[in-house]
Amino acid sequence: xxxxxxDFFGCLSRQYSVxxxxxxxxxxxxxxxxxxxxxxxxxxxxxxxxxxxxxxxxLIKLVNKYSKNGYTLLTKPFPGDxxxxxxxxxxxxxxxxxxxxxxxxxxxxxxxxWATKKNGDMNISNIxxxxxxxxxxxFQNKGGISIRYQSGIDTLEYVENKLKQINF
Ligand SMILES: [Mg+2]
Numbered sequence: 506x507x508x509x510x511x512d513f514f515g516c517l518s519r520q521y522s523v524x525x526x527x528x529x530x531x532x533x534x535x536x537x538x539x540x541x542x543x544x545x546x547x548x549x550x551x552x553x554x555x556x557x558x559x560x561x562x563x564l565i566k567l568v569n570k571y572s573k574n575g576y577t578l579l580t581k582p583f584p585g586d587x588x589x590x591x592x593x594x595x596x597x598x599x600x601x602x603x604x605x606x607x608x609x610x611x612x613x614x615x616x617x618x619w620a621t622k623k624n625g626d627m628n629i630s631n632i633x634x635x636x637x638x639x640x641x642x643x644f645q646n647k648g649g650i651s652i653r654y655q656s657g658i659d660t661l662e663y664v665e666n667k668l669k670q671i672n673f
Pocket of ligand 1: 507636
C-alpha cells in the first residue's frame with residue numbers, strides 16, 4: 506500500500522519539511538520513527554488522509570485486469586499503533602478505491618506468510634507488488650512471485666510486462 510498506491514513517504518516528508526523521510530527515523534533505532542513523529546501520527550487521521558499517487562488508479566486497473574478473482578491488499582500496520590492504523594487504512598481504501606475495491610485487506614507484519622496459497626494438494630504462488638526490496642526477496646524465498654514497484658520510479662508498463670510473463 507504505502508509507496509505503491511498511497512504516498513506515505515511523500516506526505517510524511519511534506520508534513521515535516523524534510524527532503525527525505527529517512528531523516529525522520531530515530532538515529533538510535535532506524536526501525537522506528539522519532540518520538541515527535543509517532544506522537545503526532547499515533548491515534549491521528551494521518552493514514553486516512555495520505556494522497557494517492559498519479560498512477561494509483563491505473564495500477565489498480567492493471568492489477569484488477571490480471572487477477573481473475575479480484576486483488577487483495579496486503580499491508581503492514583504502523584508499528585506501535587496497529588489497531589488504529591488498520592481502521593485508518595480501511596477508511597483510505599473506502600475513500601480512494603471506490604471503483605475497484607480490493608476483495609480483501611490483510612494486515613500483516615510478515616508479508617511472506619502469504620507467499621503461497623493451497624489449492625487442493627497444490628501450493629500456488631501468490632504475486633506481491635511491493636516497494637521494498639526486502640519484502641520482495643522474503644516473499645520469493647517462501648515460494649511467491651514478487652514485482653518490485655516504487656510509484657514515481659517504476660512505470661506501469663514495467664509492471665504489465667512482468668505480469669504478462671507470469672503464467673496464470
Ligand atoms: Mg510499502
